[in-house]
Structures are given as structure tokens and as C-alpha cells.
Amino acid sequence: MARPKEFDRDEAVDxxxxxxxxxxxxxxxxxxxxxxMGIGRxxxxxxxKGKKELYLEALRRYLASRVHGHFDLxxxxxxxxxxxxxxxxxxxxxxxKERRLACLAVSSICEFGTADADVASIxxxxxxxxxxxxxxxxxxxxxxxxxxxxxxxEDTARYLVSTLAGMRVIAxxxxxxxxxxxxxxxxxxxxxxx
Amino acid sequence: MARPKEFDRDEAVDxxxxxxxxxxxxxxxxxxxxxxMGIGRxxxxxxxKGKKELYLEALRRYLASRVHGHFDLxxxxxxxxxxxxxxxxxxxxxxxKERRLACLAVSSICEFGTADADVASIxxxxxxxxxxxxxxxxxxxxxxxxxxxxxxxEDTARYLVSTLAGMRVIAxxxxxxxxxxxxxxxxxxxxxxx
DNA sequence: GCCGTTATTGACAAACTAGTCCAGAATGGA
DNA sequence: TCCATTCTGGACTAGTTTGTCAATAACGGC
Numbered sequence: 001m002a003r004p005k006e007f008d009r010d011e012a013v014d015x016x017x018x019x020x021x022x023x024x025x026x027x028x029x030x031x032x033x034x035x036x037m038g039i040g041r042x043x044x045x046x047x048x049k050g051k052k053e054l055y056l057e058a059l060r061r062y063l064a065s066r067v068h069g070h071f072d073l074x075x076x077x078x079x080x081x082x083x084x085x086x087x088x089x090x091x092x093x094x095x096x097k098e099r100r101l102a103c104l105a106v107s108s109i110c111e112f113g114t115a116d117a118d119v120a121s122i123x124x125x126x127x128x129x130x131x132x133x134x135x136x137x138x139x140x141x142x143x144x145x146x147x148x149x150x151x152x153x154e155d156t157a158r159y160l161v162s163t164l165a166g167m168r169v170i171a172x173x174x175x176x177x178x179x180x181x182x183x184x185x186x187x188x189x190x191x192x193x194x
Numbered sequence: 195m196a197r198p199k200e201f202d203r204d205e206a207v208d209x210x211x212x213x214x215x216x217x218x219x220x221x222x223x224x225x226x227x228x229x230x231m232g233i234g235r236x237x238x239x240x241x242x243k244g245k246k247e248l249y250l251e252a253l254r255r256y257l258a259s260r261v262h263g264h265f266d267l268x269x270x271x272x273x274x275x276x277x278x279x280x281x282x283x284x285x286x287x288x289x290x291k292e293r294r295l296a297c298l299a300v301s302s303i304c305e306f307g308t309a310d311a312d313v314a315s316i317x318x319x320x321x322x323x324x325x326x327x328x329x330x331x332x333x334x335x336x337x338x339x340x341x342x343x344x345x346x347x348e349d350t351a352r353y354l355v356s357t358l359a360g361m362r363v364i365a366x367x368x369x370x371x372x373x374x375x376x377x378x379x380x381x382x383x384x385x386x387x388x
Numbered sequence: 389g390c391c392g393t394t395a396t397t398g399a400c401a402a403a404c405t406a407g408t409c410c411a412g413a414a415t416g417g418a
Numbered sequence: 419t420c421c422a423t424t425c426t427g428g429a430c431t432a433g434t435t436t437g438t439c440a441a442t443a444a445c446g447g448c
Contacts, residue, residue, distance in 0.1 A: 002423035003415040024305050026220035030406060040426050045407065102304045109366050110301040111218050113294065123367065148383075155376040158364070162377050166360025170352075172303050173317065182349035183356050189342075190384015195446040196393035224436060234396055239437065241395095 009047060010061075012037040017058040021101040024111050025055050056118055062104045063126040074133065080140035081147060081188070084160060088184035091167050092177040103168040130164075131157050138191075147191040156191065163187050203241060204255075206231040211252040215295040218305050219249050250312055256298045257320040268327065274334035275341060275382070278354060282378035285361050286371040297362040324358075325351050341385040350385065357381050 019028050019036040030051050034044050048054040070087055077083035091099060105123055112119045134157035141147040147156070167183055213222050213230040224245050228238050242248040264281055271277035285293060299317055306313045328351035335341040341350070361377055 001416045003413080003425045005425070006414095022307065022309075024218060024220065026218065027305065029404080031404090041407085041428085042409090042426060046425075051406070100307065102307060106300070106363050107304040109363055110296040110304045111221065113216065113296065113366055114368055115216075120367075127367070151380065152376070155373075156380060158369075158373055159377045159380040162360035162364045163357065164360070165363040166356035166358070169300050169303055169359040169363065170356045172307055173314075173321070174308055175352075179349075179352055182346070183353045186345065186350060186353040187384070190381070194388035197395045197443075197445045199395065200444095223434080225434090235398085235436095236396065236438085245436070 005043070005047070007037070007039050007043070012039060012047070013054070013058055013061050016054055017062055017104065018101065020055060020058050021062075021104055021107065024102070024107055025051075026111065052118075056122065059104050059108055059119065059122055063122065066105075067126065067129055070130070071133065074137065079144065079146060080137040081144075081191070083137050084134070084141070084191075085184065085188045087160075088163065088167065088187055089181060091164075091171050092180035092184065094171075099171045100174060102172050103165075106165055106168050127161060130161055134160050141191075145193060148193045151191065160187075199237070199241070201231070201233050201237070206233060206241070207248070207252055207255050210248055211256055211298065212295065214249060214252050215256075215298055215301065218296070218301050219245075220305065246312075250316065253298050253302055253313065253316055257316065260299075261320065261323055264324070265327065268331065273340060274331040274338065275385070277331050278328070278335070278385075279378065279382045281354075282357065282361065282381055283375060285358075285365055286374035286378065288365075293365045294368060296366050297359075300359055300362050321355060324355055328354050335385075339387060342387045345385065354381075 015037040016033050019033055022028070023032075030041070030044065033051070033054065034041055037044065039047075044054070048057065069090070073086045073090060074083040077086050105126060108119050109123060114120045131154075135153045138147060138151065138153040138156045138160075142149060142151065142153065163183075167180055170183070171180060209231040210227050213226055216222070217226075224235070224238065227245070227248065228235055231238065233241075238248070242251065263284070267280045267284060268277040271280050299320060302313050303317060308314050325348075329347045332341060332345065332347040332350045332354075336343060336345065336347065357377075361374055364377070365374060
């Protein structure tokens with residue numbers, strides 16, 4: 001065997017993630033990163049290959065943890081509509097510091113558009129995972145007459161993904177939990193039958 | 195008098211705006227900018243003082259033109275609810291190239307958060323202009339029984355701003371006009387009375 | 389046409405950036 | 419204890435970045 005790493009890889013990625021969420025990819029230098037991660041320059045390159053690869057790993061990690069958290073909410077919810085509501089409310093429940101950090105999905109979409117194949121593909125996969133889960137929830141909710149029968153599951157799921165993205169943007173600007181809750185409430189109210 | 199400029203200042207800002215919308219502030223170099231604007235390096239610094247000032251001017255110009263366009267829609271609309279619907283539908287009506295460019299408001303919020311006072315203040319002013327206009331429309335729509343009486347105008351306006359931001363994000367990823375229209379339709383349907 | 393003013397052009401400087409190299413240190417197994 | 423392996427830290431490089439400077443060119447009023 002040989003000398004073991006002095007830092008935890010996952011913790012380091014988390015620190016990099018926070019740094020990237022603060023300023024995006026371009027404006028976060030490798031020096032900012034290694035300082036935030038508390039590791040040396042060479043360790044960064046040995047462990048993560050480069051800045052871009054570290055960013056992609058941070059993005060994957062961020063989205064995986066979001067999926068994990070969201071699916072957890074879904075499982076715990078009493079009804080499919082409650083699951084959707086809990087999802088929208090989850091932003092309001094985050095602590096203020098976390099809430100004010102940009103969502104790396106939204107941020108990467110703004111910074112890279114569709115120009116970067118890796119970023120686009122990671123985001124596309126996340127979006128379709130969420131889309132599928134939400135379609136299922138909407139379909140179930142429709143079956144239980146919790147949402148309007150006239151609503152198309154696919155369109156409604158897309159609407160919810162869009163709503164979530166909008167709330168993430170609003171949250172960065174410092175919107176209060178109450179403001180975020182009221183947005184979620186209106187979105188949910190709009191789905192319910194007469 | 196003296197030698198006149200060989201370029202149109204407003205056109206130049208528009209070119210810079212497009213460049214910034216493609217990649218954000220940090221990843222757009224002054225060289226990218228002067229090339230996109232078709233002007234020399236010194237002209238850029240003489241006319242706009244620096245990269246940051248050019249960005250702020252592009253952001254202000256972008257938001258002013260959005261406000262102008264939106265208020266135009268509002269004036270032309272047959273009813274306050276129609277005005278809101280037209281606003282949400284306007285993204286779907288943009289040409290594909292324009293639609294896929296990031297909204298500089300959303301993009302600047304992601305890149306700068308609240309860390310930059312200038313950016314934050316410009317965005318805050320735009321947000322409150324839109325918020326006020328939407329509150330007025332919602333109040334009018336309520337009076338005409340076009341939207342649910344139970345909806346609070348302030349919250350509903352915020353909900354609409356958030357919806358718009360979400361749709362802008364979705365649009366960058368290449369969402370079709372149909373997808374964007376369906377999102378707008380669900381949002382509007384949700385506001386209407388039983 | 390001359391002249392003061394301003395625009396343009398290309399060269400330049402200082403700082404910063406991503407990524408590499410290398411020497412030394414730390415580790416676990418033999 | 420010694421060794422092979424891998425980690426670490428600092429120096430380094432090549433390229434890019436923002437912003438400036440100085441020389442030249444173009445314009446309009448006189």
C-alpha cells in the first residue's frame with residue numbers, strides 16, 4: 001500500500017459544489033476551488049483530473065442528491081398531490097444560506113446553454129427523471145380526483161419542472177420562505193379540481 | 195468638432211448583449227466582445243469604460259426592452275387576464291434562436307447572486323416594475339371575475355414572475371413552442387375561477 | 389486647407405489562469 | 419527498518435485576461 005489521502009473525496013466535492021454554486025464555472029478559479037476544498041493544487045488534479053471534470057462531478061453529485069431528496073419526499077407523502085406540494089415547498093424549508101445559493105442545474109443551463117454536451121446530457125437525464133416521476137404522480141393524483149381531470153400528465157409535469165426552476169431563481173434573490181410558500185400554494189391550488 | 199464614431203453605440207451594446215447571453219459575464223472575454231461588436235479594443239474602453247460597465251449597460255438595455263415589450267402586450271390585450279396570458283405566451287412566440295439565449299436577468303442572478311450590488315439593484319428594480327404591473331393586472335382581473343377571488347394579488351404577481359423565470363430556463367434547454375404554450379396554459383387555467 | 393478634437397489601430401504590460409513538474413514526506417507491507 | 423507507492427506543497431510554464439499607451443487617421447468648424 002501507499003500513503004492515503006488526507007482529505008475525504010466526497011467532502012471535497014461538496015466544497016467545490018458550494019464554490020461553483022456561488023459563482024458558476026468560469027468565475028470560480030482552480031485556486032478558489034482548492035482553497036474552498038482545503039487541498040493542494042496537485043491533489044486536485046490527481047484526484048479530479050481537472051477543473052471541468054470536477055465541475056461535472058459536482059453537478060452530477062448535486063443532481064443525484066436532489067433526486068434522492070425529492071424521491072424521499074415522494075415516498076413519505078400521504079398522497080400524490082401532497083408529494084407534489086412537498087416538492088414545491090421543499091425550497092422554502094431549506095436553510096437561508098443553502099436557499100440563496102444558485103441551483104447548479106439552472107446555473108449550468110444559463111452558463112453553458114446546450115453548447116456543452118456533457119453538461120447538457122447530465123441535465124437532460126435529471127430533467128427526464130423528474131419529468132417521469134412527476135408524470136406518474138400527476139397520473140395517480142388524477143385517478144384519485146385530486147387534480148383536474150382535464151390536465152395532461154406530461155404537460156403538467158413539465159409545468160411543475162418549470163415552476164421549480166422559477167422558484168429556484170427567485171430563491172437566489174433572497175425571497176422569503178413565505179413568498180416561496182405562497183408561490184407553491186398558488187401552483188398547487190391551480191391543479192386542483194373545482 | 196471631431197471624428198465621429200464609426201459604429202452605432204446601441205447596435206454595439208446589442209451585440210455585446212447577445213454575447214453575454216450566450217456565456218454569461220465571466221466566460222465572455224473582452225476579445226469575444228469587441229469581435230462580436232465589430233469594434234476595436236480601445237473603442238470599447240473609450241465608449242463603455244470597461245467590461246463590467248458594458249455588462250451593466252447591456253443588462254439595463256435588455257431589461258428596458260423587456261419592460262417595453264411586456265407593457266406593449268399589456269396595452270394591446272383585450273382583458274387583464276389576456277394580458278397575463280400574452281406575457282406567458284410571448285416566450286413561445288420568440289424565434290428559436292432568441293428563445294435559446296439565456297435571459298440575462300436569470301443568468302446574472304445565477305452568476306452574481308446578491309454579491310454584486312449593481313447587478314442586484316438593476317434586477318430588483320426590474321422585478322418590482324413587473325411585480326407592480328402584474329399586481330395591477332391581477333387586481334383588475336379579479337374585479338372582472340376573470341381570476342379566482344381567493345387569490346391575493348401580490349402573491350399571484352410573484353407567482354407569475356417566478357413562472358416566467360422558470361419558462362425562460364426551460365426555453366434555453368430547447369423546449370418547443372408547444373411545450374412552452376402548454377406551461378403557460380396550465381398556469382393561466384390555474385388562476386381562473388371555477 | 390488648416391487645426392483641434394476625437395476615433396481607431398496595434399503593440400504592450402501586468403496580472404491571472406489552468407495545468408505540470410519535481411522534490412520531499414507519509415504510509416503500509418515485507 | 420527498508421521499500422514501493424502515493425500524497426503533498428511549492429515552484430514553474432505557457433497562454434490568456436483586462437486594461438493602457440502612443441501613433442496615426444478622420445472629421446468638422448474656421
